[in-house]
Amino acid sequence: MFKASIDIDLLRDSIAALSVIVDEVRLKITPAGLSVKAVDAANVAMVIFDLKASAFDSFSADDTEIGLDLVKLNDILGIVEKKTLVDMELEPTAQKLHLNFGGLSYTLSLLDPSTIRSEPRVPQLDLPARVVLNGQDLKRAVKAAEKISDHMTLGVSGNIFFMEAKGDTDQVRLEMDSNQLIDLKSGEANSLFSLDYLLDIIKPAGKANEVSLSIGCDFPILIQFDIAPAVCHVMFLLAPRIESD
Amino acid sequence: MFKASIDIDLLRDSIAALSVIVDEVRLKITPAGLSVKAVDAANVAMVIFDLKASAFDSFSADDTEIGLDLVKLNDILGIVEKKTLVDMELEPTAQKLHLNFGGLSYTLSLLDPSTIRSEPRVPQLDLPARVVLNGQDLKRAVKAAEKISDHMTLGVSGNIFFMEAKGDTDQVRLEMDSNQLIDLKSGEANSLFSLDYLLDIIKPAGKANEVSLSIGCDFPILIQFDIAPAVCHVMFLLAPRIESD
Amino acid sequence: MFKASIDIDLLRDSIAALSVIVDEVRLKITPAGLSVKAVDAANVAMVIFDLKASAFDSFSADDTEIGLDLVKLNDILGIVEKKTLVDMELEPTAQKLHLNFGGLSYTLSLLDPSTIRSEPRVPQLDLPARVVLNGQDLKRAVKAAEKISDHMTLGVSGNIFFMEAKGDTDQVRLEMDSNQLIDLKSGEANSLFSLDYLLDIIKPAGKANEVSLSIGCDFPILIQFDIAPAVCHVMFLLAPRIESD
Numbered sequence: 001m002f003k004a005s006i007d008i009d010l011l012r013d014s015i016a017a018l019s020v021i022v023d024e025v026r027l028k029i030t031p032a033g034l035s036v037k038a039v040d041a042a043n044v045a046m047v048i049f050d051l052k053a054s055a056f057d058s059f060s061a062d063d064t065e066i067g068l069d070l071v072k073l074n075d076i077l078g079i080v081e082k083k084t085l086v087d088m089e090l091e092p093t094a095q096k097l098h099l100n101f102g103g104l105s106y107t108l109s110l111l112d113p114s115t116i117r118s119e120p121r122v123p124q125l126d127l128p129a130r131v132v133l134n135g136q137d138l139k140r141a142v143k144a145a146e147k148i149s150d151h152m153t154l155g156v157s158g159n160i161f162f163m164e165a166k167g168d169t170d171q172v173r174l175e176m177d178s179n180q181l182i183d184l185k186s187g188e189a190n191s192l193f194s195l196d197y198l199l200d201i202i203k204p205a206g207k208a209n210e211v212s213l214s215i216g217c218d219f220p221i222l223i224q225f226d227i228a229p230a231v232c233h234v235m236f237l238l239a240p241r242i243e244s245d
Numbered sequence: 246m247f248k249a250s251i252d253i254d255l256l257r258d259s260i261a262a263l264s265v266i267v268d269e270v271r272l273k274i275t276p277a278g279l280s281v282k283a284v285d286a287a288n289v290a291m292v293i294f295d296l297k298a299s300a301f302d303s304f305s306a307d308d309t310e311i312g313l314d315l316v317k318l319n320d321i322l323g324i325v326e327k328k329t330l331v332d333m334e335l336e337p338t339a340q341k342l343h344l345n346f347g348g349l350s351y352t353l354s355l356l357d358p359s360t361i362r363s364e365p366r367v368p369q370l371d372l373p374a375r376v377v378l379n380g381q382d383l384k385r386a387v388k389a390a391e392k393i394s395d396h397m398t399l400g401v402s403g404n405i406f407f408m409e410a411k412g413d414t415d416q417v418r419l420e421m422d423s424n425q426l427i428d429l430k431s432g433e434a435n436s437l438f439s440l441d442y443l444l445d446i447i448k449p450a451g452k453a454n455e456v457s458l459s460i461g462c463d464f465p466i467l468i469q470f471d472i473a474p475a476v477c478h479v480m481f482l483l484a485p486r487i488e489s490d
Numbered sequence: 491m492f493k494a495s496i497d498i499d500l501l502r503d504s505i506a507a508l509s510v511i512v513d514e515v516r517l518k519i520t521p522a523g524l525s526v527k528a529v530d531a532a533n534v535a536m537v538i539f540d541l542k543a544s545a546f547d548s549f550s551a552d553d554t555e556i557g558l559d560l561v562k563l564n565d566i567l568g569i570v571e572k573k574t575l576v577d578m579e580l581e582p583t584a585q586k587l588h589l590n591f592g593g594l595s596y597t598l599s600l601l602d603p604s605t606i607r608s609e610p611r612v613p614q615l616d617l618p619a620r621v622v623l624n625g626q627d628l629k630r631a632v633k634a635a636e637k638i639s640d641h642m643t644l645g646v647s648g649n650i651f652f653m654e655a656k657g658d659t660d661q662v663r664l665e666m667d668s669n670q671l672i673d674l675k676s677g678e679a680n681s682l683f684s685l686d687y688l689l690d691i692i693k694p695a696g697k698a699n700e701v702s703l704s705i706g707c708d709f710p711i712l713i714q715f716d717i718a719p720a721v722c723h724v725m726f727l728l729a730p731r732i733e734s735d
Contacts, residue, residue, distance in 0.1 A: 072415075079389045103382070103421070104389050109414035137593070144569045144594050169599035170562075176593070317660075324634045348627070348666070349634050354659035 002029050002064060002090040005057040008077060008101060011086055013227045014051055015074045017204040017234045020197075021047040023071050026113045029064045029090075037119040045197050046120055048235040055231035057085055066094055067111030076106055122237070127214035127222060128187030129156040133176060135225065138163075138213075139206035141174040142198045148172060151241055152198065154215055155190035165195075182210055189215035191240040201236050218242065247274050247309060247335040250302040253322060253346060256331055258472045259296055260319045262449040262479045265442075266292040268316050271358045274309045274335075282364040290442050291365055293480040300476035302330055311339055312356030321351055367482070372459035372467060373432030374401040378421060380470065383408075383458075384451035386419040387443045393417060396486055397443065399460055400435035410440075427455055434460035436485040446481050463487065492519050492554060492580040495547040498567060498591060501576055503717045504541055505564045507694040507724045510687075511537040513561050516603045519554045519580075527609040535687050536610055538725040545721035547575055556584055557601030566596055612727070617704035617712060618677030619646040623666060625715065628653075628703075629696035631664040632688045638662060641731055642688065644705055645680035655685075672700055679705035681730040691726050708732065 018025055022038045033052040039045065053059040077086070080102035087100040099106040141163035145152035148167030155162055161181060164173040178184045201223055205211050208225035215221050223236040263270055267283045278297040284290065298304040322331070325347035332345040344351040386408035390397035393412030400407055406426055409418040423429045446468055450456050453470035460466050468481040508515055512528045523542040529535065543549040567576070570592035577590040589596040631653040635642035638657030645652055651671060654663045668674045691713055695701050698715035705711050713726040 075392055076389075076417075079385060079392065102385065103419055103425075104385070105418045105420070106389070107416040140569060140592065140594070144566075144596070147565055147569065171597040172566075173595045174593055175595070180593075320637055321634075321662075324630060324637065347630065348664055348670075349630070350663045350665070351634070352661040 001092075002061040002066075002088070004059040004061065004089075005085050005087045006055065007057070008080065008084050008086050010055060010228055010232065012074070012077055013204065013207070014049070014232060015070050015077070017227060018047060018049055019070050019074065020200040020204065020236070021045055023069070024111055024116050025068050025070060026116045026119065027066050027068050028119075029061045029066065031061055031063070033059070037122065038117070039120045044194070044239045045201075046122070046237040048122060048237070050233045051227075052231045055228055064090070064094060065113045066090065066097070067113040067116050068097075069108075069111060073108065076108065077101075079104065123220075125214070125216070125220060125222065125237075127189075127216045127219060129189035129215045130183070130185040130187075131156065131161045131176075131181055131213045131215070132183035132210055133161070133181050133213070135202070135206045135208040135211045137174075137176065137180075138211055139202040142195065142202045144172045144174065146195055146199060150195050151192055152195055153190060153192050154213065154221060156184070156186055156188075156215060157190075159184065159186060183212075188217055190217050191215055191219055191221060192243050193221060193238055194241055197238050201238070204234065205236075246337075247306040247311075247333070249304040249306065249334075250330050250332045251300065252302070253325065253329050253331050255300060255473055255477065257319070257322050258449065258452070259294070259477060260315050260322070262472060263292060263294055264315050264319065265445040265449065265481070266290055268314070269356055269361050270313050270315060271361045271364065272311050272313050273364075274306045274311065276306055276308070278304070282367065283362070284365045289439070289484045290446075291367070291482040293367060293482070295478045296472075297476045300473055309335070309339060310358045311335065311342070312358040312361050313342075314353075314356055318353065321353065322346075324349065368465075370459070370461070370465060370467065370482075372434075372461045372464060374434035374460045375428070375430040375432075376401065376406045376426055376458045376460070377428035377455055378406070378426050378458070380447070380451045380453040380456045382419075382421065382425075383456055384447040387440065387447045389417045389419065391440055391444060395440050396437055397440055398435060398437050399458065399466060401429070401431055401433075401460060402435075404429065404431060428457075433462055435462050436460055436464055436466060437487070438466060438483055439486055442483050446483070449479065450481075491582075492551040492556075492578070494549040494551065494579075495575050495577045496545065497547070498570065498574050498576050500545060500718055500722060502564070502567050503694065503697070504539070504722060505560050505567070507717060508537060508539055509560050509564065510690040510694065510726070511535055513559070514601055514606050515558050515560060516606045516609065517556050517558050518609075519551045519556065521551055521553070523549070527612065528607070529610045534684065534729045535691075536612070536727040538612060538727070540723045541717075542721045545718055554580070554584060555603045556580065556587070557603040557606050558587075559598075559601055563598065566598065567591075569594065613710075615704075615706070615710060615712065615727075617679075617706045617709060619679035619705045620673070620675040620677075621646065621651045621666075621671055621703045621705070622673035622700055623651070623671050623703070625692070625696045625698040625701045627664075627666065627670075628701055629692040632685065632692045634662045634664065636685055636689060640685050641682055642685055643680060643682050644703065644711060646674070646676055646678075646705060647680075649674065649676060673702075678707055680707050681705055681709055681711060682733050683711060683728055684731055687728050691728070694724065695726075 021040045028035045036049040089098045097108045145165030148170045149165040152165040212224040266285045273280045281294040334343045342353045390410030393415045394410040397410040457469040511530045518525045526539040579588045587598045635655030638660045639655040642655040652665045702714040
């Protein structure tokens with residue numbers, strides 16, 4: 001059983017964050033809320049998504065799992081432009097989800113969850129440095145790096161957080177000290193990442209007031225932010241690229 | 246003889262409505278105003294357009310008929326962005342139309358009306374149900390149907406007006422009762438229409454405060470609205486599709 | 491030596507004006523400011539650009555010349571959306587330009603100036619008529635001409651400035667008398683120009699409050715305006731096309 005009502009913008013932002021990694025998800029439904037853990041097809045990036053029951057205007061659910069086509073759901077929600085509530089109700093057989101919003105009734109066929117890759121194991125990482133910055137600052141650095149390369153370095157050196165990209169002839173670097181950052185835990189950190197993934201991640205992350213980056217040396221980066229404070233949290237784990245010289 | 250002056254937005258909206266059906270029109274000019282009756286090349290949809298002399302800032306005309314290239318005229322009017330009057334004057338030979346607007350003088354060559362398909366006969370229809378709703382509500386339903394099918398059903402059941410589309414797996418339905426509608430004349434009505442045409446028709450209809458739909462069972466639908474209240478009226482008649490099961 | 495700081499919008503508008511003619515420029519740096527003279531590859535249009543030291547928030551320079559890739563520089567400046575200052579500093583070897591703006595450090599490789607076409611000689615022209623008008627009026631006329639032709643006539647007849655284009659069947663004309671113009675020096679003037687170039691020139695010129703046109707009979711036109719009053723001036727010299735009948 002699953003019956004809930006949620007703000008359309010929060011639902012859209014949630015789908016947008018998940019869509020960075022996958023087009024179809026196994027959505028885990030419990031009385032505590034909705035959650036997703038998924039890796040991309042190339043095994044480079046992982047998303048850990050948590051939407052609490054308290055994020056909903058109304059929420060009642062038993063433990064269940066459904067398979068959602070995110071592309072289709074996003075397309076459907078695009079019909080209604082104004083801010084509204086989306087009422088969702090799962091059919092007892094869990095094969096269809098009824099959506100009611102903006103005066104429309106939409107019956108969405110669900111995917112068989114067993115056809116979707118199962119939940120990944122989340123690795124335990126001990127990342128020495130941690131930086132909290134405004135999403136816009138991260139977005140600007142990634143956009144700048146894109147102009148000259150297809151990968152960029154993120155790291156911490158003393159009290160300075162830096163993002164850097166090198167092209168064949170040009171180079172771009174953004175440095176932020178602890179005054180410009182929201183928070184900084186200094187530590188040895190310097191890793192290279194593919195811009196393909198970072199460009200997708202900054203779409204949702206760029207909207208967040210606070211984005212937390214946990215970084216090591218040639219280690220995965222953990223990018224965390226709230227889609228809605230206290231009730232909707234998302235983490236991306238992105239594998240490093242090894243610098244070839 | 247034809248010499249008139251009209252608000253550029255009203256002229257643009259009139260062209261937009263006619264362009265749903267045809268690219269070139271025989272425009273009938275009389276002392277009472279301008280009118281067009283035209284069918285599309287596939288004989289599926291008809292437009293009946295009426296722009297009264299009182300819609301103009303100034304208007305003087307004898308009975309005549311001219312051939313207009315709507316695509317070109319629309320393109321020309323796009324030059325000027327701000328709201329302005331368009332002065333029109335027909336050359337005595339009726340082969341050129343002089344347009345003056347926004348400080349520009351444009352001489353538009355006209356088409357020979359005899360090369361354009363002649364006015365259709367408008368069928369007499371006795372459509373049992375009639376619904377009046379806001380153009381935005383119609384637009385939303387058509388946009389939603391487009392997501393999952395290439396045709397949709399419009400109908401009346403008791404005091405409920407419904408619009409419905411069925412895809413291979415999904416289904417969308419919008420219902421409005423007499424409280425949500427501007428007006429409802431109940432009657433047996435349930436017809437299927439091609440979304441190709443409806444998507445074009447909702448472009449002008451979506452802007453109207455009141456759109457009237459007259460519907461029957463597997464019968465053409467009559468869609469009527471004002472482009473400008475009391476002075477510019479447009480009717481679309483759209484043939485039904487026969488449901489194949 | 492070159493070290494300077496300038497408003498990002500003024501820098502962007504300057505690049506936009508130069509980009510009408512060339513993608514790569516020899517930029518002449520002197521203690522008085524920056525300047526460019528360049529012709530396009532087809533030898534049809536010339537730009538003479540002058541950006542005074544007083545346009546900068548800070549400026550110090552020795553005489554030097556650098557080669558700039560305008561496309562790349564424009565792309566880089568697009569990273570930052572908000573209004574900010576751009577700090578520029580030339581490396582002593584003049585092979586790299588350091589740009590600092592919006593918290594980003596960008597190192598731009600410069601081109602070898604000797605690989606870029608050298609400064610053209612600016613011809614002395616005695617153009618009989620001169621018209622000063624708002625950039626928007628020029629833009630509207632060029633946009634209108636584009637609808638029906640690939641070239642247009644600009645000229646003066648008595649106290650009337652006119653712009654005219656003739657297509658195979660249609661014709662458009664904009665006339666402005668001395669009341670509608672900012673200034674008019676009457677004289678024999680009637681020349682035909684390619685719209686390809688005028689469409690590019692009106693992009694920067696369309697933003698100027700005052701655009702000065704010096705015109706003759708089948709002679710080049712001189713189009714002048716300020717990008718920033720008193721401190722950034724640009725002139726375009728455009729060769730006429732000869733009318734073939």
